[in-house]
Amino acid sequence: MNCDRYEDLIHLHVDHRLNKKETESLMAHMETCSHCKETYDEISALKELLGGIQMKELPDGFEQELHFKLVKAQQEKSETWRDRIKAFIAQGSKMKLAASFGGIALAAVLVVAGTGLLPNMDSAYPEQIYEMASEAYDDSGATEEMFTMATMDAPTEEAMPALKSMDALGRAGDVVLTFSENSELAVTAGQATNFSVTANGVTKPTQTSDNTFSGRLIIKTANLSLDVENYDEVSTEVYRMVEELGGYISDTSSYFYIYDRYDDGNNKKSGYMTLRIPHQAFDQFVKQLNTFGVVTNFSSNANDITKQYRDTTSEVKNLEVREAKLRDIMDKAEEIKDIIEVERELSRVRSDINRYQSILTDWEDLVSLSTITINMTEVEDLKIFVKPVDKDVLTKAKEGFIYTINRLVDALEGLFVWLIASSPVVLPVGIIGGFTLRKLYKRWKN
Amino acid sequence: MSENEAILLKKIKNGDVESFELLIADYQVYAYNVAYRMLGNEEDAKDMTQEALIKVYKSIHKFKENSNFSTWLYRIVMNTCKDELKKRKEVILSLDKEIETNDGRISREIGDERLNPSKIVERNEVSKMVQEAISALSDSNRMVIVLRDIQGLSYEEISQVIKEPIGTVKSRINRGRSQLKKLLIEQKHLILSEQY
Numbered sequence: 001m002n003c004d005r006y007e008d009l010i011h012l013h014v015d016h017r018l019n020k021k022e023t024e025s026l027m028a029h030m031e032t033c034s035h036c037k038e039t040y041d042e043i044s045a046l047k048e049l050l051g052g053i054q055m056k057e058l059p060d061g062f063e064q065e066l067h068f069k070l071v072k073a074q075q076e077k078s079e080t081w082r083d084r085i086k087a088f089i090a091q092g093s094k095m096k097l098a099a100s101f102g103g104i105a106l107a108a109v110l111v112v113a114g115t116g117l118l119p120n121m122d123s124a125y126p127e128q129i130y131e132m133a134s135e136a137y138d139d140s141g142a143t144e145e146m147f148t149m150a151t152m153d154a155p156t157e158e159a160m161p162a163l164k165s166m167d168a169l170g171r172a173g174d175v176v177l178t179f180s181e182n183s184e185l186a187v188t189a190g191q192a193t194n195f196s197v198t199a200n201g202v203t204k205p206t207q208t209s210d211n212t213f214s215g216r217l218i219i220k221t222a223n224l225s226l227d228v229e230n231y232d233e234v235s236t237e238v239y240r241m242v243e244e245l246g247g248y249i250s251d252t253s254s255y256f257y258i259y260d261r262y263d264d265g266n267n268k269k270s271g272y273m274t275l276r277i278p279h280q281a282f283d284q285f286v287k288q289l290n291t292f293g294v295v296t297n298f299s300s301n302a303n304d305i306t307k308q309y310r311d312t313t314s315e316v317k318n319l320e321v322r323e324a325k326l327r328d329i330m331d332k333a334e335e336i337k338d339i340i341e342v343e344r345e346l347s348r349v350r351s352d353i354n355r356y357q358s359i360l361t362d363w364e365d366l367v368s369l370s371t372i373t374i375n376m377t378e379v380e381d382l383k384i385f386v387k388p389v390d391k392d393v394l395t396k397a398k399e400g401f402i403y404t405i406n407r408l409v410d411a412l413e414g415l416f417v418w419l420i421a422s423s424p425v426v427l428p429v430g431i432i433g434g435f436t437l438r439k440l441y442k443r444w445k446n
Numbered sequence: 447m448s449e450n451e452a453i454l455l456k457k458i459k460n461g462d463v464e465s466f467e468l469l470i471a472d473y474q475v476y477a478y479n480v481a482y483r484m485l486g487n488e489e490d491a492k493d494m495t496q497e498a499l500i501k502v503y504k505s506i507h508k509f510k511e512n513s514n515f516s517t518w519l520y521r522i523v524m525n526t527c528k529d530e531l532k533k534r535k536e537v538i539l540s541l542d543k544e545i546e547t548n549d550g551r552i553s554r555e556i557g558d559e560r561l562n563p564s565k566i567v568e569r570n571e572v573s574k575m576v577q578e579a580i581s582a583l584s585d586s587n588r589m590v591i592v593l594r595d596i597q598g599l600s601y602e603e604i605s606q607v608i609k610e611p612i613g614t615v616k617s618r619i620n621r622g623r624s625q626l627k628k629l630l631i632e633q634k635h636l637i638l639s640e641q642y
Contacts, residue, residue, distance in 0.1 A: 011620045042627050050595035059492050066496050070463045073500050
């Protein structure tokens with residue numbers, strides 16, 4: 001036996017793991033071998049040294065800190081159970097969601113494949129992307145100038161031909177005109193991309209005062225959507241008519257939208273205007289609008305306020321009588337206290353009268369001038385409202401779909417053939433590689 | 447596992463923190479010492495012991511009642527320390543790695559701080575010296591040495607803690623001790639030569 005073997009025995013001996021026979025053989029060896037004796041002494045000393053190391057005491061606050069962490073862990077533990085259940089439910093709904101998405105995708109593929117097979121499918125919904133032109137130009141970094149004017153001025157009209165038709169607004173009294181003009185666009189397109197006018201008709205059109213409100217009081221409003229071939233022409237005509245009838249435009253806004261996404265230059269105008277026209281002209285005006293284009297949506301509403309109006313009028317009358325009485329008392333009153341009291345009552349009555357009267361005026365205004373909101377959209381051709389997106393798109397989608405399927409089948413076939421063909425090489429290499437990787441992993445783990 | 451411990455265990459499984467603290471009261475100081483010997487400094491030892499004990503608490507439901515609690519505890523402490531050591535190795539960079547230059551390689555020189563008198567005084571403390579030597583052992587050898595010679599676990603217990611066969615434990619003990627012996631003798635000479 002060589003010394004290496006005895007060294008192993010020495011380690012076992014100090015750990016009291018040797019039987020009698022082995023101990024004797026070790027002792028006998030050490031009698032003769034000074035090297036092993038030395039090793040034995042050193043190992044014993046080392047063991048004694050290590051065994052004699054004083055246990056380190058726990059640092060201060062160890063237990064408190066641990067307690068705090070444990071309580072936290074306990075809370076987390078109970079929370080995690082709750083979370084797990086929640087997560088499970090969430091996962092369930094997620095899977096449902098995924099399934100529904102998958103279903104939609106599958107349906108879409110089938111629809112595309114199916115419609116592609118139908119011959120001459122030439123109507124599909126065009127994709128109209130409404131995009132505020134001004135927003136797009138903001139992005140281009142062009143400077144935007146804001147003008148605020150108290151009244152309509154000639155220079156603005158020159159700059160904006162589209163506004164020319166709005167002379168009528170000037171007469172409506174104070175007009176606050178706010179528009180943002182893109183300088184670059186003004187050069188290229190020569191017109192505003194987006195302008196809106198808000199008119200506050202403080203001075204009422206002449207008709208209002210002539211109205212006697214003896215019959216029924218009806219507030220008429222109409223809302224209609226109009227498809228037109230030429231936005232500017234129609235709006236100019238509408239403005240002219242409104243002016244002729246003695247009404248006014250209370251609100252208008254227009255913008256460009258992308259009519260055909262495959263044709264950059266073909267942008268169309270769209271917008272809305274709120275008109276106030278005398279109630280007598282309401283029906284005739286709506287009829288007239290029908291001739292400008294195709295009305296795609298129309299709704300009108302008549303609200304009879306005769307009763308409320310009468311009630312409010314009589315209330316005002318009562319209050320006026322009361323006011324007159326109070327004035328009498330006021331004249332007779334001598335004591336300061338009385339005067340103050342009467343005055344308070346008087347001011348309350350007066351404010352009530354004012355309030356009711358302002359309501360009455362509003363009603364009168366609403367009745368005398370009907371409100372018509374027109375949503376106007378410019379289209380290429382009135383006869384065809386919807387155009388196919390692109391004749392080629394469906395065909396392309398169909399071709400793409402078939403191409404993908406073919407490629408997939410090709411790839412799978414190729415893989416299968418390759419696997420079978422190269423199995424004599426791949427199998428042994430795979431097995432050897434697998435074993436090596438496992439060994440490496442085990443070694444790394446240790 | 448004693449009867450008391452079995453009762454405590456039942457309570458702990460229902461989330462009772464106080465029972466857990468009672469159960470580990472006797473063990474935590476051992477856990478801390480093992481961690482200290484493995485990691486070499488008190489701050490890390492404290493953190494890792496606590497982390498390990500939290501792990502024990504969290505996974506107490508995985509503990510089988512017929513097995514030995516202390517062995518199980520030691521194993522978790524050891525694994526926690528092992529992970530920490532692995533993490534450390536990932537960030538430790540070599541101080542004396544050779545630097546590539548146009549004129550060939552040059553080695554970085556590091557100032558020798560060993561002759562600092564206060565350091566010598568520290569080194570004279572036996573436990574400090576031993577700790578340094580232990581720290582110089584490889585992780586797997588250090589583990590068995592700490593468990594066997596400092597904590598006094600049997601070969602069988604160590605085998606259970608580190609999940610290796612007894613033969614491996616034996617050979618690691620032998621290798622660890624021989625390495626440690628060599629290191630200590632070297633250190634002794636160094637200290638002696640510095641002192642005189």
